[in-house]
Amino acid sequence: MSAAPAAPPPASADPLPPEERYALLLTPPQARSGWRVVPARVAAMCAVELQKLRHDRTELYTRAVQPALWLLIFGETFTRIHAIPTGHVPYLDYLAPGIIAQSAMFIAIFYGIMIIWERDSGVLTKLLVTPTPRAALVTGKAFAAGVKAVIQAVVVIAIAAALGVALTWNPLRLLGVLAVVLLGSAFFSCLSMTIAGIVLTRDRLMGIGQAITMPLFFGSNALYPVSAMPGWLQAVSTANPLSYQVDALRGLLIGTPAHLGTDLAVLVAAAVLGIASAASLLGRLAR
Amino acid sequence: MSPSRHTGGDEPVAAVRCTGLHYAFGSTKAVDGVDLEVEPGEVFGLLGPNGAGKTTTIRAITTLLPVPPGVVGVFGHDAARQRMAVRRLLGYVPQQLSADGSLTGEENVALFARVFDVPRRERAARVAQALDAVGLASAAHRMAATYSGGMVRRLELAQALVSAPRLLILDEPTIGLDPIARDSVWDRITEIRTGTGMTVLVTTHSMEEADQRCDRLALMHRGRIRALGTPAELKAGLTAHRREAGEAEPPPPSLEDVFRHFSGSGLDEPGPDERGEFSDVRRTRRTASRVG
Ligand SMILES: Nc1ncnc2c1ncn2[C@@H]1O[C@H](COP(=O)(O)OP(=O)(O)OP(=O)(O)O)[C@@H](O)[C@H]1O
Ligand SMILES: [Mg+2]
Numbered sequence: 001m002s003a004a005p006a007a008p009p010p011a012s013a014d015p016l017p018p019e020e021r022y023a024l025l026l027t028p029p030q031a032r033s034g035w036r037v038v039p040a041r042v043a044a045m046c047a048v049e050l051q052k053l054r055h056d057r058t059e060l061y062t063r064a065v066q067p068a069l070w071l072l073i074f075g076e077t078f079t080r081i082h083a084i085p086t087g088h089v090p091y092l093d094y095l096a097p098g099i100i101a102q103s104a105m106f107i108a109i110f111y112g113i114m115i116i117w118e119r120d121s122g123v124l125t126k127l128l129v130t131p132t133p134r135a136a137l138v139t140g141k142a143f144a145a146g147v148k149a150v151i152q153a154v155v156v157i158a159i160a161a162a163l164g165v166a167l168t169w170n171p172l173r174l175l176g177v178l179a180v181v182l183l184g185s186a187f188f189s190c191l192s193m194t195i196a197g198i199v200l201t202r203d204r205l206m207g208i209g210q211a212i213t214m215p216l217f218f219g220s221n222a223l224y225p226v227s228a229m230p231g232w233l234q235a236v237s238t239a240n241p242l243s244y245q246v247d248a249l250r251g252l253l254i255g256t257p258a259h260l261g262t263d264l265a266v267l268v269a270a271a272v273l274g275i276a277s278a279a280s281l282l283g284r285l286a287r
Numbered sequence: 288m289s290p291s292r293h294t295g296g297d298e299p300v301a302a303v304r305c306t307g308l309h310y311a312f313g314s315t316k317a318v319d320g321v322d323l324e325v326e327p328g329e330v331f332g333l334l335g336p337n338g339a340g341k342t343t344t345i346r347a348i349t350t351l352l353p354v355p356p357g358v359v360g361v362f363g364h365d366a367a368r369q370r371m372a373v374r375r376l377l378g379y380v381p382q383q384l385s386a387d388g389s390l391t392g393e394e395n396v397a398l399f400a401r402v403f404d405v406p407r408r409e410r411a412a413r414v415a416q417a418l419d420a421v422g423l424a425s426a427a428h429r430m431a432a433t434y435s436g437g438m439v440r441r442l443e444l445a446q447a448l449v450s451a452p453r454l455l456i457l458d459e460p461t462i463g464l465d466p467i468a469r470d471s472v473w474d475r476i477t478e479i480r481t482g483t484g485m486t487v488l489v490t491t492h493s494m495e496e497a498d499q500r501c502d503r504l505a506l507m508h509r510g511r512i513r514a515l516g517t518p519a520e521l522k523a524g525l526t527a528h529r530r531e532a533g534e535a536e537p538p539p540p541s542l543e544d545v546f547r548h549f550s551g552s553g554l555d556e557p558g559p560d561e562r563g564e565f566s567d568v569r570r571t572r573r574t575a576s577r578v579g
Contacts, residue, residue: 121386
């Protein structure tokens, strides 16, 4: 081997010999196995998401603008003109859960851009060479997207409460809200990652994202009840996971009659399906 | 120098074993029949001109590219059938610079500690040691986006070392490092190897590095291994070849002479079946501009 360089190693103030200074780097960590892998990877991805949000909070503020406008302008106006039949529920109250779901979806539907960015910057490649099954990586990313969505939901709930919407404060129901928001954004972020795995470039994904968000939003019960829709739109709404998310949120938050069992079942199935399809396409981004 | 590891039986298991590895991108045969055995504990250098297939070989070993079963083994684990087991043994620094600029150096390393299941109570200390090992302790809390190219390279090495890998795979690790940083990175790798018997598989275009730091070398050209041996053996081989060719007293060759001998002509005088290599230069440039 070569002669050691005369220059001292960096940070040579430390007098410890190398075998102590790097003692921990000599033994590999004990591997988690079985069912504990997925929750651990989910936690790792969520931790990264939170760290990023802590470094740069502008996204949180800018993202609060749109839902605030929906509630303030659209909500207040339509409450006044009584154009939408929402029974005895004031329209603003009816709208609030829809806007929670919508704004969470808007975040999730562009999450695939993160994956493409990570591919381009080499970060994804390195993650794919860690003991992380692809499904666990996708699940981790899906819930990391959920972290943002939950924060967004909290913001919208706060705005709605400030506008006088009669929301529940029952902790169990709020826990249900948390689960529904997480599941919904898991599905939509996996949809986005699936598209990312197909189109492979940022620009195409942006285009598709733009093209599908509005149809998903208007083709759901977020703004108006299904009963007020023409038949063909009702069919779209039935096939749209966003409708089930809104239905569950409405039931939980303002107590309108909801089909919680069906809603949760559909959301879980959609999330599982999304994870499976995104995981199977993730390899395309590595090649 | 190489402590052979045994897995139960008496047969020493190769750190890396490739048997008839092929990989094609469309019609480009990037790797065209590579047989390779890296012994446990050694520093194995993969040399070759741009587009020779070094990175593709490495990506096959790291499970990034799909390979058929029985073709690639890492410490006896099949890269097609036992991917998780293979990945758990690996530390990997890709050719492309790859740190997450929106996280601090420490957070970048901590992510890899997490996904390799480092327990929480040990995580901070382990991350600190990895950063210290590459001389980044004082920059640990800065955003990686503010790092220089060489600092990112060292950060990546810390990410690879934090899990105490048995096989460290480095694709041109010292690109962009100043000579002092390069030596200190290699010294750190050597220190860790003395403690763990870690195997290192490295590609490099620096003949000096190959000569001084590698126990054995493979010279790749157009997807195949053209020469294999210790630096001294390779040089002796070329001397013998020159004698046979009629040179009475050939001057002692350098490793670069060996490289030139096996890689044939330079870029400006392409050989008869030269194909595909220029596109790779372009690809590397694109990578460089994206990162820089
Ligand atoms: N993703 C890809 N798509 C298409 N062709 C590729 C791809 N990656 C590599 N190739 C081709 O495969 C061949 C081998 O490339 P590889 O990256 O393995 O070379 P290398 O030896 O690592 O070169 P360098 O020293 O420039 O890094 C080249 O001809 C290259 O153009
Ligand atoms: Mg390469």
